[in-house]
Amino acid sequence: xxxxRLSTIAVHxxxxxxxxxxxxGLPIHRTTSYSYRNAEHARNLFSLKEPGNIYTRLGNPxxxxxxxxxxxxxxxxxAVSAASGTAAIFNTxxxxxxxxDEIISCSNLYGGTFTLFDxxxxxxxxxxxxxxxxxxxxxxAAVTDKSRLIYTETxxxxxxxxxxxxxxxGVARKHHLPLVVDxxxxxxxxxxxxxxxxxxxxxxxxKWIGGHGTGIGGIAIDGGNFDWNDPRFxxxxxxxxxxxxxxxxxxxxxxxxxxxxxxxxPLRNIGACLSPDNAWLFLQGLETLPLRMERHxxxxxxxxxxxxxxxxVKWVRYPxxxxxxxxxxxxxxxxxxxxxxxxxxxxxxxTGGERFIDSLKLFLQVANVGDAKxxxxxxxxxxxxxxxxxxxxxxxVAPEMVRLSIGIEDxxxxxxxxxxxxxxx
Ligand SMILES: Cc1ncc(COP(=O)(O)O)c(C=O)c1O
Numbered sequence: 182x183x184x185x186r187l188s189t190i191a192v193h194x195x196x197x198x199x200x201x202x203x204x205x206g207l208p209i210h211r212t213t214s215y216s217y218r219n220a221e222h223a224r225n226l227f228s229l230k231e232p233g234n235i236y237t238r239l240g241n242p243x244x245x246x247x248x249x250x251x252x253x254x255x256x257x258x259x260a261v262s263a264a265s266g267t268a269a270i271f272n273t274x275x276x277x278x279x280x281x282d283e284i285i286s287c288s289n290l291y292g293g294t295f296t297l298f299d300x301x302x303x304x305x306x307x308x309x310x311x312x313x314x315x316x317x318x319x320x321x322a323a324v325t326d327k328s329r330l331i332y333t334e335t336x337x338x339x340x341x342x343x344x345x346x347x348x349x350x351g352v353a354r355k356h357h358l359p360l361v362v363d364x365x366x367x368x369x370x371x372x373x374x375x376x377x378x379x380x381x382x383x384x385x386x387x388k389w390i391g392g393h394g395t396g397i398g399g400i401a402i403d404g405g406n407f408d409w410n411d412p413r414f415x416x417x418x419x420x421x422x423x424x425x426x427x428x429x430x431x432x433x434x435x436x437x438x439x440x441x442x443x444x445x446x447p448l449r450n451i452g453a454c455l456s457p458d459n460a461w462l463f464l465q466g467l468e469t470l471p472l473r474m475e476r477h478x479x480x481x482x483x484x485x486x487x488x489x490x491x492x493x494v495k496w497v498r499y500p501x502x503x504x505x506x507x508x509x510x511x512x513x514x515x516x517x518x519x520x521x522x523x524x525x526x527x528x529x530x531x532t533g534g535e536r537f538i539d540s541l542k543l544f545l546q547v548a549n550v551g552d553a554k555x556x557x558x559x560x561x562x563x564x565x566x567x568x569x570x571x572x573x574x575x576x577x578v579a580p581e582m583v584r585l586s587i588g589i590e591d592x593x594x595x596x597x598x599x600x601x602x603x604x605x606x
Contacts, residue, residue, distance in 0.1 A: 182253050187370065188471045195249030196464075209461045210242045229424070229445065239449050243457040247464050251390070251400050254369035254467075255382050258405025259440035261448060262398060262460060266365060266385025267293055268453035269399030271301075273361055273381060275451075276443045278329040279416065280306030285323045285330070285358075287314040287344065289337030289577040292565035294363070298332075299572070311575065315345045315510075320352040329413065330359045335374060335514075336366040336507075338550070339524050339560045339584045340577020341498045343507040343514060350378025359407045359439075365389075365551075370474040371517045380407040381439060386459075388551025389521065392466035392473050396459035403440035417442070423450075473553065473589055478518025480595060481587040485523045487596055493533075493603045495526040495581065521588075522550060526581040527606045534559055534583045537606035543590065543598040555588035555595055 182194050198205050215234040217223035225231035234240060248260040263269040278284055286298055288311040298309035308327075312319040314337065331353045333344045346362065353360040359380040364372060368389045374382050384390055386398040409417040410430040417438060420426035423446065429438045448454060478501070485499030500511035501519035511519050527533040538546055538557050547556040548563050558564065565578045573580075587595065 187254060190250065190253045191370075191470050192468045194253040195246040207243065207246060207461060207464055209457050210237075211457055212241070213237050229427075229441075237457065238452055238454045239444060241457050241460070243464075244455050244460040247386075247455075247460040247467075248400065250464065250467055251369070251384065252402050255364075255402050256373055256375050256404075257382065257402040258437035260400050260402040261440050261443045262386075262400045262455040263448065264399070264453040264455055265397045266363075266383065266387060266399035267297065268451075269383050269385075269401045270294055270363070271297060272443055272447040272451065272453070273383060273401045274302065274307065274330070275305070276439060276447050277359065277414065277416065278302075278307045281327065282306075282329045283308045283310060283325060283327040284332060285310045285312060285320065285328055286332040287312060287334070287337070287349070288575045289314050289340045289342050290334060291338040291363075291365075292560070292568060292576065292578075294334075295565075295572065295576055296567055314342050315348060317348055317352060320349065321355075324352075324356045324358070326413070328356065328358055330361050332361045332363070334363040334366065335372055336500065336520055336522070337577055338366060339522070339564070339582065341500060341507065341522055341524055342577060343500050343510040345510055346374055346377035346379065346514060353380075354378065357408075357411060357413075366520050366522060367515070368470060368474060370471045371478070371520060372514055375404045375406065377514070380404045386463045387549070389474065389477070390466055390470065390551075391459075391463045392470065392551065392553055393462075394547075394549055394552035394554065396462040398455045398459045398463055401440070401443060403437040403443075405437040405439075407439070409438055421446075474518060474521075476589040477521030477587060480589065480592050481521045481523050481585075482519065483592050484585065484587050484595060484599065487599065488523065488525050491603060493528050493606055495528045497523065497525040499523045521586055523585045523587060524582055525585070526579055527583060527603070529606060530581045531559075531561070533606045534581045537583060537602050540602035540605040541598055542601070543594055544585070544602075547586075550584075550586035552586065553589045555590060555598075556586040558584045558586075560584050 252260040310323045362374040362379040382402040417430040500507040544557040
């Protein structure tokens with residue numbers, strides 16, 4: 182499959198028609214468990230001597246197709262799905278860091294990730310240092326001997342600043358830390374972070390991957406391009422008591438051990454696994470991902486240009502606008518299009534913004550992004566409402582900000598809806 186191009190992999194990757202029934206559609210393996218051939222087979226599966234299905238919390242043939250397809254699309258070595266994007270992020274962090282360790286993250290994050298890093302990880306003794314995006318000096322200064330990973334979103338939610346992946350990867354490489362990239366807003370159709378030095382890619386599949394707002398799920402993809410054999414990554418270099426003293430870095434020298442350990446330790450023991458039905462929904466969505474992203478990007482570009490010229494609009498952020506602060510980085514990293522998100526401030530502040538959202542007819546007021554349908558939200562009072570004013574500022578949320586996820590409807594209907602709502606704002 183690797184020889185094929187992106188749109189072909191999106192349709193075929195990881196799946197071949199069933200050899201016995203010859204069904205072309207991917208079966209949904211709605212099963213909790215698998216029958217072992219004999220006691221030896223069961224013993225080998227559990228001791229990781231032999232790969233195979235054990236129990237759906239650890240893996241499932243339908244989920245495996247999604248994992249393989251997304252890994253192929255990103256150019257990774259292996260992937261592990263999870264119950265949500267949030268679970269994929271949590272599994273990733275605890276697959277590297279433990280109590281007493283630190284992680285470093287660029288601060289312009291999705292609100293849920295911000296809270297996970299800032300409030301939940303400290304409960305486990307893991308501290309997160311937040312640094313401004315693309316600030317090389319601040320990143321370098323944040324590194325200590327306790328640092329275990331660097332984290333960024335490709336396009337921050339909701340500020341829409343574009344990450345300078347080569348710059349951040351350069352810092353990560355210099356200190357031999359893995360770079361974890363949440364590429365939810367870009368998807369492999371627009372950006373492939375491994376090509377710029379990322380080591381692990383995360384997606385919330387609940388967004389553009391699925392593309393229809395029908396399921397929650399997430400995935401972490403291992404680039405297989407990081408050397409874990411370093412005493413600082415003691416989860417990989419010290420004997421694991423849960424596997425009778427197995428040392429991951431020694432036992433599986435050429436394997437993507439980050440993914441292998443994620444499946445057999447965090448996924449197995451915390452249990453936030455995807456469901457086969459949701460994996461199937463995401464695979465249906467993936468088939469049209471490149472086509473949909475093309476339309477999302479075209480529509481969003483037109484919406485951004487329309488808003489930028491509108492007298493009732495105070496400011497607009499879209500990386501594809503020439504005057505946008507991220508446009509230079511977008512020209513480098515987002516050559517296929519700048520994504521489906523547009524944020525802007527209506528004149529009249531928070532009240533103007535709320536009146537605008539309440540006047541929309543086609544756009545749905547929804548706390549989600551990446552659906553085929555156009556959607557609008559006021560982040561300050563919803564997705565980022567748990568954050569203090571200062572934290573909201575750090576995450577790139579202005580009080581008057583309206584967030585638009587531009588769908589794939591006819592652009593004229595989208596623009597007409599925005600026009601009538603702006604008239605009332
Ligand atoms: C950039 C980003 N990452 C992760 C998540 C979390 O994903 P999920 O809702 O699937 O847990 C979201 C959700 O909005 C997001 O926007």
